Amino acid sequence: MLAATLATMAPTNRIPFQQATRTLLRDSVLGAMRDLLSVKDWSEVTMTDVAAGAGVSRQTVYNEFKSRQGLAQAYALQLADRFVGAIEDSIYGNAGRPHVALVEAFTTFFQQSASDPLVQSLLTGEAKPDLLRLITTDSAPLLDHASGRLAETLERSWIQASPDEAGILSRGIVRLAISYISMPPDSDRNVAEDLARIFVPFIEAIVGTTEA
CATH class of the missing domain: 1.10.10.60 (Homeodomain-like)
Incomplete structure (x- = not known):
């Protein structure tokens, strides 16, 4: 017993x-x-x-x-996880406010990327094609991992996106964010605001359809 x-x-x-x-x-x-x-x-x-x-x-x-390249890729995946984590925190912390959530998420990502030592190494000194490949020609594992995790959040959170909607939105967000790693935002532009304005209408349409 x-x-x-x-x-x-x-x-x-x-x-x-x-x-x-x-x-x-x-x-x-x-x-x-x-x-x-x-x-x-x-x-x-x-x-x-x-x-x-x-x-x-x-x-x-x-x-x-x-390999050394495998080590760099694992590090990049960990960096992507931090980005997705920032978006998740912003989404859950700003229910019903997609614009605020995305501006906060992109701002955090740009700050984290700018201070990350691997990204700094990519952007300084001699060209490093092995690192550049991780976010260009060999970026599929990074994109798939980050967008897959983000899609789950978009489905489960207050956004309540369908699997198809979550896939479209997550891939777009991740691809654009990753593209800014090798060419960081200009200091005189609020790129987080610009990117939020691109994606917010889609989220608002999803939420509106769900509420209807």
Whole structure:
């Protein structure tokens, strides 16, 4: 009887140990990479440096990320997650106010991008085609990941977009945002406001249809 009671009390949504360990490893390695980029240019950062910074072996980093380019891509995906997280926070924090939500989200993204060491490395010094490919010719994983996650928020939040509407809106938002990484907004333009004005009518139409 006691055993049965304890069994029903046991949590059912535990993260498997291997998954939790891998997440911790990736976060540690990517954090070490960020720290290195704050003092070194990307061209000078090696897998050995990153491994040492994370306190793991070089082989462990290779096993997880496969290559230096794979490491950069994982970092870029983490950056995309932060962008989507900013949009999610803005959407849920500004129910019924799509314009305010999008201006806040884009503003946060531009601020985060401008201060990110990998983005700074991309924009300074010698040309870095390997980094540029991550947001141009090899950007499919980044776009798919960010737009897929954003689409879920657009469906579940007060916007209540259909899967088709959420897909259109999320892809448009993510693609435009990513395009500004390699060419940051001009200081004399309120680009967050400009982008919000593009997408707000679509959101208002979705909300209006839902309320009807």
